[in-house]
Structure formats: C-alpha cells, structure tokens
Amino acid sequence: MREFGRYVMFIGSLFVRRESFGTYYKLVLEECVQIGVNSAFLFILVSSFIGAVTTVQTAFNMVSPLIPRFVISQVVREMTVLELAPTVMALIYAGKIGSSMAGGIGTMRITEQIDALEVMGINSSSYLVLPKIIASMMMYPVLVIISGVCSLVGGYLIGQAIHIITPTEYVAGLRFAFNQQEIFVAVVKALVFAFLISSISSFKGYYTKGGALEVGIATTEAVTTSVIAILIADYFIVDLIL
Amino acid sequence: MIKIKDISKTFGDKMVLEGIDAEFEQGKTNLIIGSSGTGKSVLLKCIVGLIQPDQGLVFYDLRNFTEADKEMKSEIRREIGMLFQGGALFDSKNVEENVMFPLEVLTKMPLDEKRDRANDCLKRVGLENANKKAVSEISGGMKKRVGIARAIVNNPNYLFCDEPNSGLDPQTSILIDELIHEITHELNITTIVVTHDMNSVMGIGENIIFLYKGHKLWEGNSADITNSGVGELDDFVFANKVMSKMRGS
Numbered sequence: 001m002r003e004f005g006r007y008v009m010f011i012g013s014l015f016v017r018r019e020s021f022g023t024y025y026k027l028v029l030e031e032c033v034q035i036g037v038n039s040a041f042l043f044i045l046v047s048s049f050i051g052a053v054t055t056v057q058t059a060f061n062m063v064s065p066l067i068p069r070f071v072i073s074q075v076v077r078e079m080t081v082l083e084l085a086p087t088v089m090a091l092i093y094a095g096k097i098g099s100s101m102a103g104g105i106g107t108m109r110i111t112e113q114i115d116a117l118e119v120m121g122i123n124s125s126s127y128l129v130l131p132k133i134i135a136s137m138m139m140y141p142v143l144v145i146i147s148g149v150c151s152l153v154g155g156y157l158i159g160q161a162i163h164i165i166t167p168t169e170y171v172a173g174l175r176f177a178f179n180q181q182e183i184f185v186a187v188v189k190a191l192v193f194a195f196l197i198s199s200i201s202s203f204k205g206y207y208t209k210g211g212a213l214e215v216g217i218a219t220t221e222a223v224t225t226s227v228i229a230i231l232i233a234d235y236f237i238v239d240l241i242l
Numbered sequence: 243m244i245k246i247k248d249i250s251k252t253f254g255d256k257m258v259l260e261g262i263d264a265e266f267e268q269g270k271t272n273l274i275i276g277s278s279g280t281g282k283s284v285l286l287k288c289i290v291g292l293i294q295p296d297q298g299l300v301f302y303d304l305r306n307f308t309e310a311d312k313e314m315k316s317e318i319r320r321e322i323g324m325l326f327q328g329g330a331l332f333d334s335k336n337v338e339e340n341v342m343f344p345l346e347v348l349t350k351m352p353l354d355e356k357r358d359r360a361n362d363c364l365k366r367v368g369l370e371n372a373n374k375k376a377v378s379e380i381s382g383g384m385k386k387r388v389g390i391a392r393a394i395v396n397n398p399n400y401l402f403c404d405e406p407n408s409g410l411d412p413q414t415s416i417l418i419d420e421l422i423h424e425i426t427h428e429l430n431i432t433t434i435v436v437t438h439d440m441n442s443v444m445g446i447g448e449n450i451i452f453l454y455k456g457h458k459l460w461e462g463n464s465a466d467i468t469n470s471g472v473g474e475l476d477d478f479v480f481a482n483k484v485m486s487k488m489r490g491s
Binding site: 017118120 | 290291292312313315316317318320324326327328330333343348
C-alpha cells in the first residue's frame with residue numbers, strides 16, 4: 001500500500017511545475033518515434049504469427065463437420081480484437097518499452113542526470129515521464145490496431161497457404177455477428193494498458209537507488225508489476241464494459 | 243553569498259551532519275574538505291536542495307531557500323550551476339546540446355543565440371572543437387569541462403562543484419581547479435567546491451571548511467591550514483607524503 005501511495009504521489013508530481021508546451025511537444029514527438037516507429041516491426045511480426053497460429057489451432061480443434069468453416073475466422077477475430085491485440089501485445093510492450101523506460105530513467109538516476117535536472121530548477125519527473133506517458137497513450141492504440149489487422153491478415157494467409165479455409169469463408173467469418181463495441185473495448189484497453197506500463201515503468205526507474213545492479217532489479221520489477229497490473233485491469237475492463 | 247545555519251541530517255540511526263554553520267562569500271572559491279564519509283557531499287546536496295536537512299536553514303543572498311515554496315526554490319535554482327562528480331551529462335545529447343540544454347529549457351533565446359552562447363562557454367573551457375562529439379566519445383577530464391561549461395552557460399550566481407577532480411590525473415586536476423577559480427573571479431559568483439584533494443586545497447582554497455564525522459572542526463584559508471592546531475585536520479592535511487615533507491622542513 002505504501003508503494004501504491006508513492007506511485008499516486010508520483011503521478012501527481014507530473015502535473016506541477018511543468019515546462020513550456022514547446023518543450024513537451026518536442027519530447028513527445030521524440031518518444032512517439034522511439035515507442036511507435038521503432039516497435040512497429042516487432043508488433044507486426046508477432047501479431048502476424050499469432051494470427052496464423054490461432055487459425056491453424058482453431059481449425060485443428062474443429063473436428064465436427066457440423067460446424068461451418070467460417071467459424072474459424074470468427075474465433076480468430078474474437079480472440080484478436082478482444083485479447084490478442086490489446087492484451088498479449090501489452091505484455092510484449094511491457095517487455096520492450098517498459099523495460100527500456102525503467103532502465104533509461106534508472107540509469108539517469110544513478111548517474112546524477114536527474115539531480116542535474118532538479119538543480120536547474122526543472123521538475124525532473126514531469127520533464128522525463130509525462131512525455132513518455134503521453135506518447136505511449138498516443139502510439140500504443142495505433143500499434144494495437146496495426147497488430148489486430150496483421151493478426152487477421154496472418155490468419156488469412158496461412159488459411160490459404162495450407163488450405164484450411166477459403167478466402168470467402170474467412171471473410172464471411174470475420175463479418176459474421178460482428179459487435180462494434182469490441183473495437184471500443186480494445187481501444188479502451190490499449191489506452192489503460194499504455195498508461196499503466198509507461199507510468200509504472202517510469203516510477204520504478206525514477207526511484208532506483210544504488211548502481212547498475214539496482215537498475216537491473218528496477219527493470220525486472222517494472223516489467224513484473226506492469227504485467228500484473230495489465231492482467232488485473234484487463235479483467236476489470238471486460239467486466240465493466242462487456 | 244550563501245549562508246547556512248545549524249544544518250543537521252541523519253540517515254536512519256546514522257548522524258551525518260550536526261549543527262553546521264557557515265558563510266560562503268561571493269567572488270571566492272569556498273572549499274568544503276574532509277575525508278571520505280564525513281558528510282561533504284550530503285552538505286552540498288542540502289545546500290542545493292537535493293536533500294532536505296532535518297534541521298537548519300540555507301540562505302541565498304538573504305533568501306531563505308529551505309523554507310521557500312516550490313516556485314521560489316525553482317527560481318533560485320535557475321541561478322545555480324552545478325558540476326557533478328561524474329559530470330552527469332545527458333547521454334542522449336552531444337556535447338553542444340548538453341551545454342545548450344539549460345538555455346533551451348529555461349530561456350526563450352533564439353536557437354542561433356543559444357548555440358553561440360554554448361560554443362562560447364565550450365571555448366572558455368577549451369573544448370571549442372569537441373562540440374559535435376557524443377558524450378561517450380570524450381574523456382573523463384573533458385566531461386568535467388563540459389559539465390563546467392553547462393554549469394556556467396546560464397550565467398549563474400552560484401556555482402557548486404562536487405569532487406571536480408575525482409578520477410582525473412594530476413595535470414587535468416590542476417586545469418579543472420584553475421578553471422573553477424578563474425570563472426569564480428571572472429563572473430564574481432559564489433563558488434562552493436567539495437573536495438578531498440590537497441592540491442586543490444592549497445591551490446584554490448580561499449575559504450575552507452573542514453568537516454570531521456559530520457561536524458565542522460575548522461574554518462580558514464590555505465595559508466593557515468598547515469598550522470591550524472586541529473589534530474584531525476593535521477592528520478588529513480599531512481596524510482599526503484609531500485605535505486608531510488613540507489611539515490618536516
């Protein structure tokens with residue numbers, strides 16, 4: 001609870017003594033490139049393979065001839081939109097971006113770079129962390145949408161390649177009984193997860209004490225705590241909205 | 243001028259500073275000396291506000307820094323330049339960008355003006371040709387000089403240096419000391435240097451405070467330090483063989 005209290009106070013500190021809009025604008029753009037553009041390839045690769053594997057495994061499990069083939073792509077769609085794109089990708093995002101944030105800020109702490117900012121009269125938490133959170137909340141939903149599309153395309157391509165499902169059946173399955181609210185849920189999840197990962201990772205890095213070993217520990221803690229927070233938040237979002 | 247009154251600080255059960263009073267004069271190189279673990283760096287961090295003292299007050303030209311609100315503290319801090327022990331340069335920026343950084347965040351100067359000012363400061367510390375180098379490409383001594391350039395770029399009224407000579411060879415140490423001393427006189431600023439290097443003490447110490455186990459035991463200048471009559475200070479000063487020989491002669 002004490003740690004949670006510190007986290008809440010840390011979030012509060014981001015919004016006091018802020019720098020000029022221009023300063024944040026530049027930093028947010030830099031973070032967007034770092035977070036979004038540099039992560040896109042990994043997200044496309046992972047989600048395409050997940051979509052392909054989900055298609056193959058669903059087909060493998062559908063042994064009854066009474067079940068139409070288009071159900072395969074319907075299952076892929078449901079899994080992708082509701083869970084694979086926003087949640088599984090969030091776990092990867094925590095591993096890639098969260099660890100990088102915690103490690104970067106932690107290193108700045110132990111090499112006195114954060115002290116240097118404070119001595120200059122700059123609110124170091126706001127200057128370093130707020131752009132990361134804003135950029136995460138801007139870029140992660142975009143990555144989730146890209147992942148969702150790549151996953152469905154991955155499923156489509158593998159379906160054709162190994163003759164599990166025809167293109168017509170696959171598209172029909174994607175469109176069958178589609179509830180648009182699922183997209184809304186996916187975007188809400190993406191926003192919440194982006195906030196949790198970036199803020200928790202920054203928090204862990206910001207309060208690092210000691211040396212290189214402690215930076216490693218902070219990085220591990222950042223990923224672990226982010227993953228737990230994602231899973232808890234995932235349950236509550238689904239429970240509240242769906 | 244910086245004045246500190248009755249500064250005390252404990253970490254857990256360990257008392258690190260107890261009842262330190264001192265005055266650091268403008269236009270002079272003020273030194274805080276003592277062996278490792280005597281609380282020098284903690285005192286410096288209490289003065290700049292990186293550590294909150296348990297008790298005591300810090301005044302910057304009669305402005306009460308310790309009890310000031312966040313806005314006031316921020317305002318005073320913008321008049322401070324600080325050289326950290328490891329340089330504390332930003333790895334993501336090159337040398338010129340590091341020096342320009344305080345101007346970028348704290349002023350609305352046009353970019354060309356900021357660049358000129360940064361390069362003037364780099365020239366002042368003898369690094370006019372290193373402005374485009376990455377921080378990882380420069381030596382420890384150069385990092386310290388870049389740190390000094392960054393500290394003075396915003397025309398500070400107060401300059402703090404935490405162990406400016408640590409990890410440097412004797413020649414570079416002297417260069418850094420001279421630079422700090424010259425800048426102090428040139429800009430007529432209040433400079434506080436934390437060090438345990440006797441070369442610095444003898445070379446640039448105009449006002450020296452000796453700390454021992456968290457207490458201030460002696461205050462004076464480099465001319466008086468060898469005959470202070472304080473046993474702990476003598477042990478510190480004459481630990482160095484060259485100084486011991488001086489004592490013998």
